[in-house]
Amino acid sequence: MKFSKRPHRPLRRPFVIGLTGSIGMGKSTAAQMFEREGVPVFDADAEVHRLQARGGALVPAIEARFPGTTGPDGVDRQKLGALVLGNTHELAALEAIVHPAVARAQREFLMRNRARDVVILDIPLLFERGGWRKVGAIAVVSAPAWVQTKRVMRRPGMTYAKLKAIRHLQVPDRVKRARADFIIETARPKRETHREIRRIASCFRSR
Numbered sequence: 738m739k740f741s742k743r744p745h746r747p748l749r750r751p752f753v754i755g756l757t758g759s760i761g762m763g764k765s766t767a768a769q770m771f772e773r774e775g776v777p778v779f780d781a782d783a784e785v786h787r788l789q790a791r792g793g794a795l796v797p798a799i800e801a802r803f804p805g806t807t808g809p810d811g812v813d814r815q816k817l818g819a820l821v822l823g824n825t826h827e828l829a830a831l832e833a834i835v836h837p838a839v840a841r842a843q844r845e846f847l848m849r850n851r852a853r854d855v856v857i858l859d860i861p862l863l864f865e866r867g868g869w870r871k872v873g874a875i876a877v878v879s880a881p882a883w884v885q886t887k888r889v890m891r892r893p894g895m896t897y898a899k900l901k902a903i904r905h906l907q908v909p910d911r912v913k914r915a916r917a918d919f920i921i922e923t924a925r926p927k928r929e930t931h932r933e934i935r936r937i938a939s940c941f942r943s944r
Contacts, residue, residue, distance in 0.1 A: 751777075751853040752941050753871070754919075757863035758878030759907050760900070761889035763923030763930075767878045768859045770931045774938040778857040779846040784839050789814070798834050803827075815894060823902050836866070855941035864908040864916065876937065877917035879910055880924040 756771070756778075758764040768778045788795040789812035799817070800807040806817040821828040843858065850856050857876075860868050869875055880888075889900050914920055919937055923930050 751847070751850055751856045752873050753847070754855060754857050754937075754941070755863045755869055755872035755875045756857050756859045756878065757861060757875065757913065758921075759885065759910050759913070760861075760903050761885040762878045762880050762910070763888075764859065764861065764878040766923065766927070767876075767921050767930065767934060768857065770934045771857050771938060773931075774935055776855055776857055776938050777846070777850045777853055778859055779843055780859045781839055781843070782859070782861060784842045785835060788835070788838055795834055795838055799831070802830055802834065822899065828906075855938065862907070864913060865906070869916070874918040875916065876919040876921055877910075877913045878921045878923055879914055880922065882910070884924045885910075 756764060756768060758767075765780075765782075768780060772778050787793060789799065790796075791809065791811045793811050796807050796811050799812055803817060803820055806813055806820065817831070821831050847856065858868070858872060860866075863869050863872075863875065886900065889895055890897070921930060921933055921937075
């Protein structure tokens with residue numbers, strides 16, 4: 738576990754930890770472990786899925802801007818991804834629809850948990866979108882590049898070209914590690930990763 742020397746905001750309730758990591762690093766597993774330790778987690782990816790699923794609040798706006806990318810079950814993520822991945826203009830248009838809705842949900846989460854000692858904001862693009870400025874500490878989930886590649890290539894529809902494009906949009910792992918307050922290694926056995934997460938959670942509960 739690494740402690741950063743960067744200045745923190747004053748400890749207040751709840752203390753907000755930003756959890757992030759590049760694709761395939763094991764961030765979702767780490768978030769689940771925090772939840773098992775009783776730490777509330779706001780999952781930005783899960784919120785996006787909810788907003789884009791059948792009956793989701795963003796489905797009409799996405800269909801209007803990207804015709805043909807939705808259906809009875811909501812947004813077809815494969816079709817939408819094919820339009821925006823590698824296209825800066827189209828990606829920005831999608832983010833203009835999605836990000837405000839996710840930000841609202843995040844604020845509601847913080848209000849619901851304002852009496853808790855510590856909460857987690859699970860945000861994949863914490864560095865890329867400036868979210869690191871709004872948290873008290875940063876936990877980066879990390880693994881060697883070969884482990885990352887092996888995990889990601891198991892996903893349906895994934896190709897090396899698509900993985901390369903995704904990596905291009907994300908801050909490199911080495912940079913995230915350098916800016917982290919805590920580094921959570923996930924290439925080790927899960928029980929060791931969970932032990933590390935328990936230590937982090939305990940650190941803020943006993944502040």
